[in-house]
Every structure is written in structure tokens, then in C-alpha cells.
Amino acid sequence: MTIQDIGQQIADLRVDMIRANPPQVMNPEEAATFLGVTTETLFRWRKDGNGPKFSQPTSRVVRYLRSDLIEFLREYQ
Numbered sequence: 001m002t003i004q005d006i007g008q009q010i011a012d013l014r015v016d017m018i019r020a021n022p023p024q025v026m027n028p029e030e031a032a033t034f035l036g037v038t039t040e041t042l043f044r045w046r047k048d049g050n051g052p053k054f055s056q057p058t059s060r061v062v063r064y065l066r067s068d069l070i071e072f073l074r075e076y077q
Contacts, residue, residue, distance in 0.1 A: 024066050031064040035073065 018033045031052070032039045045051020046062070052072035054064050 026064045026066065026069070028062050028064070031069055034066070034069055 015033050018030055023030065026034060028039050028042050031054075032042050035042075035052075042051060046054060052064060053068040054062055056062050
């Protein structure tokens with residue numbers, strides 16, 4: 001087993017943990033993992049105004065509430 005294999009296993013476990021027990025407030029990377037999309041998709045949704053609700057307390061910080069992501073999934077499935 002190579003270091004790359006171990007790194008991939010760790011990344012896969014992190015994804016599984018976020019999906020199984022997501023935090024109440026998520027950054028774009030966590031939200032993207034939870035939704036099963038890329039961070040680029042989330043950015044595009046924010047820019048176009050058609051994605052899940054988010055807050056932007058500063059120009060460089062974006063946060064998502066788990067409840068808003070769940071609501072978004074229910075509406076668009």
C-alpha cells in the first residue's frame with residue numbers, strides 16, 4: 001500500500017464522516033461533500049442565485065447551515 005493509497009483512504013473516510021454526521025454550520029468544502037457536488041458548483045450556484053441558502057459574514061467567508069442544505073435537497077429531488 002502506498003502513501004497515496006493511504007491518503008485516498010483517509011479522504012474517503014472524511015467524506016463518509018461528514019455525510020454521516022455533518023456539522024450544523026459548514027464551510028463550502030464540507031457543504032459540497034454533504035451535497036455530493038464540487039466546490040465550483042456551489043460557487044456557481046451562489047453566483048447565479050439558485051443554490052442553497054448561505055451566509056457570507058465577510059467577503060472571504062461563506063457558511064451553510066445543515067438545515068438549509070437538507071431543505072435544498074428536499075426541494076430539488
